[in-house]
Amino acid sequence: MHEIVLKLVGVCRTAKLLTQLHSLTIRTGLLYDTHLAAKLTELYVELLPVHNGRKLFDEIPHPSIYTCNRILQRFCGNKRYEEVLSLFSSTFLFEKPDHFTLLFVLKACSALNALNFGKTIHGLGKKHGNIDSNMFLGSGLIDMYSKCGNMDDALRTFEEYSKPDIVLWTTLVTGYEKNFKPDEALAVFSGMVMTRGVIPDPINLVTVVSACTQLLNLKAGKNIHGFLIRKGYENPLPLFNALLNLYTKTGSIEYAGSLFRIIEEKDVISWSCMISCCAHNGATDRAISLFDEMIYKGVEPNSVCMISALQACEASCNIEKGRKIHELAFQKGLERDILVSTALIDMYMSCCAPNEAIMVFDRMLNKDAVSWFALLCGCVQNGMANKSMQIFCDMMASDIQPDATMMVKILGSCSELGVLQLTCCLHGYVIRGGFISNLFIGASLIECYAKCGSLEEAIEVFERLTDKDVVIWSSMFAGYGIHGQARESIKLFHRMVTDSTVRPNKVTFLSILAACSHAGFVEEGIEFFNMMLNEYQLMPESKHYAIIVDLLGRTGELDKAMCIINQMQSQVGPHVWGALLSACKIHQNAEIGEVAARNLLRLDPDHAGYYILLSNVYAVDGKWDDAAELRSSIKEKELKKITGQSVVKL
DNA sequence: TTAACGTAAC
Numbered sequence: 001m002h003e004i005v006l007k008l009v010g011v012c013r014t015a016k017l018l019t020q021l022h023s024l025t026i027r028t029g030l031l032y033d034t035h036l037a038a039k040l041t042e043l044y045v046e047l048l049p050v051h052n053g054r055k056l057f058d059e060i061p062h063p064s065i066y067t068c069n070r071i072l073q074r075f076c077g078n079k080r081y082e083e084v085l086s087l088f089s090s091t092f093l094f095e096k097p098d099h100f101t102l103l104f105v106l107k108a109c110s111a112l113n114a115l116n117f118g119k120t121i122h123g124l125g126k127k128h129g130n131i132d133s134n135m136f137l138g139s140g141l142i143d144m145y146s147k148c149g150n151m152d153d154a155l156r157t158f159e160e161y162s163k164p165d166i167v168l169w170t171t172l173v174t175g176y177e178k179n180f181k182p183d184e185a186l187a188v189f190s191g192m193v194m195t196r197g198v199i200p201d202p203i204n205l206v207t208v209v210s211a212c213t214q215l216l217n218l219k220a221g222k223n224i225h226g227f228l229i230r231k232g233y234e235n236p237l238p239l240f241n242a243l244l245n246l247y248t249k250t251g252s253i254e255y256a257g258s259l260f261r262i263i264e265e266k267d268v269i270s271w272s273c274m275i276s277c278c279a280h281n282g283a284t285d286r287a288i289s290l291f292d293e294m295i296y297k298g299v300e301p302n303s304v305c306m307i308s309a310l311q312a313c314e315a316s317c318n319i320e321k322g323r324k325i326h327e328l329a330f331q332k333g334l335e336r337d338i339l340v341s342t343a344l345i346d347m348y349m350s351c352c353a354p355n356e357a358i359m360v361f362d363r364m365l366n367k368d369a370v371s372w373f374a375l376l377c378g379c380v381q382n383g384m385a386n387k388s389m390q391i392f393c394d395m396m397a398s399d400i401q402p403d404a405t406m407m408v409k410i411l412g413s414c415s416e417l418g419v420l421q422l423t424c425c426l427h428g429y430v431i432r433g434g435f436i437s438n439l440f441i442g443a444s445l446i447e448c449y450a451k452c453g454s455l456e457e458a459i460e461v462f463e464r465l466t467d468k469d470v471v472i473w474s475s476m477f478a479g480y481g482i483h484g485q486a487r488e489s490i491k492l493f494h495r496m497v498t499d500s501t502v503r504p505n506k507v508t509f510l511s512i513l514a515a516c517s518h519a520g521f522v523e524e525g526i527e528f529f530n531m532m533l534n535e536y537q538l539m540p541e542s543k544h545y546a547i548i549v550d551l552l553g554r555t556g557e558l559d560k561a562m563c564i565i566n567q568m569q570s571q572v573g574p575h576v577w578g579a580l581l582s583a584c585k586i587h588q589n590a591e592i593g594e595v596a597a598r599n600l601l602r603l604d605p606d607h608a609g610y611y612i613l614l615s616n617v618y619a620v621d622g623k624w625d626d627a628a629e630l631r632s633s634i635k636e637k638e639l640k641k642i643t644g645q646s647v648v649k650l
Numbered sequence: 651t652t653a654a655c656g657t658a659a660c
Contacts, residue, residue: 136652174655205655206654207654
């Protein structure tokens with residue numbers, strides 16, 4: 001009977017048969033056989049991951065260490081780490097564990113981040129035997145310390161071994177790499193090769209290449225590439241993939257391409273890396289054709305691969321292909337992956353199809369902060385300020401806490417909407433969320449209040465901020481500028497220069513110049529422009545010139561404005577010519593006006609506003625024929641002037 | 651019975 005049951009247990013592969021065998025052993029009293037009970041327990045752990053194999057294990061009268069180890073090993077394999085620790089604690093309280101036992105328990109400690117438990121195991125190992133001679137235990141210990149973020153103890157453990165093997169070295173290098181200490185990882189590796197003369201193997205090099213990738217150290221990676229070619233390792237696919245990843249992250253599309261070509265048996269990771277490399281380095285069409293080629297060759301795409309292909313569609317605004325990949329992801333059941341869905345949202349949003357993005361979002365079963373952020377940013381990007389505000393509220397209602405970046409985005413939408421109450425509300429969130437001293441958010445709040453019409457609130461936010469940086473000061477200058485208070489803006493500028501160590505930058509001067517322009521402070525504006533050039537040695541950009549031209553234009557100094565434009569070292573942008581053209585209209589100078597208009601139309605031939613400005617110049621100068629001709633060419637081109645709008649809710 | 655490695659979203 002015993003023999004038969006044991007044989008049946010040996011071939012048992014279903015949970016149903018297992019429970020039948022179990023009751024049989026109970027009825028016949030065979031469960032008291034240690035060997036049989038151990039076999040049954042192992043089967044329980046293997047076949048019924050949710051079943052508590054412990055219960056049966058506890059019924060075994062005298063389990064051997066071997067049986068215990070087998071159970072621990074199976075628990076580890078099923079990621080039931082807490083049960084590993086609990087089984088160990090109850091069984092080995094008085095028993096002496098062997099090296100195998102400790103190894104499985106260490107694995108559980110690593111996974112559970114149980115540093116103190118791990119330290120106890122370390123002590124136990126030392127007490128019970130000579131762990132120094134056991135490399136397996138050594139790598140387990142180093143791995144445990146590394147995964148718990150304790151590299152000091154990892155190194156100390158490593159140093160207890162006088163002749164570490166390649167695995168031990170790799171474990172230490174990996175520890176540094178995984179703890180974001182790539183410099184140390186490379187230092188250990190170099191010590192291993194140069195001082196100790198250990199020859200690296202492909203697995204070791206994978207970690208080293210990962211460290212190079214963290215450092216974006218292309219040169220070291222290329223050396224490893226050369227080394228492995230000289231060595232002629234067999235099938236180092238993971239290493240090839242790691243190198244591909246390095247080339248991808250460093251934007252070395254040429255190296256990636258030539259490596260990719262020589263990989264004989266590419267797996268989905270190799271394809272994903274190459275697709276991602278092309279998608280992020282301007283070769284979007286190639287990325288998409290690589291994806292098609294991969295599908296054609298029968299390689300099963302995973303979510304990572306889908307995401308890379310979707311990014312290629314996003315970068316090239318290829319919505320048609322994006323939709324096809326969406327369909328494929330749906331068929332493969334990959335749309336359920338939160339990362340794929342988020343990539344789909346990004347893709348549709350970048351392709352100006354916010355409604356399709358919203359549909360993807362609505363279908364998502366689980367939404368995390370990133371997916372909400374993608375949706376919110378996309379709506380902002382597509383000019384849907386109202387919708388983005390609604391999304392923000394829905395997100396808060398779903399108990400997702402916004403982070404600082406998200407707050408900056410939503411404040412941007414809010415300032416576009418110009419609704420003061422909303423700004424006050426968001427200000428409340430900023431305070432409750434503990435973001436009040438965040439300078440990025442502070443600058444957004446100042447801008448937001450200023451644009452919503454409440455300069456007082458903007459000033460209050462400004463004054464409360466300690467450690468104001470140049471952005472905060474500049475935001476406040478701009479705030480005054482929006483409200484036409486150039487005098488205050490200038491006063492504040494002098495306060496910044498005298499009371500703080502903050503040095504103005506180009507944006508600072510842009511804000512000040514805009515304030516001067518808005519209030520018609522011609523002399524002061526020109527003074528600041530000169531200060532920027534001479535005192536701070538900042539090279540003005542096209543935007544600064546546009547304001548200066550505008551200011552000179554107001555006083556009718558068109559020749560001087562023209563002269564400044566001719567001396568510009570940076571490229572003359574449309575705003576500069578636009579400012580000149582407006583001035584020409586006011587001062588009825590068709591000659592310079594025409595120069596400005598021709599340049600404008602050269603830069604942006606489809607801008608209806610420029611045609612209208614030019615026709616106005618002709619009209620005030622009495623050149624009615626020219627004006628009429630221009631107006632009809634606008635009609636021919638079917639250009640429409642977009643009417644300017646600005647809203648402030650009171 | 652036992653140890654080390656690779657890809658993705660903001």
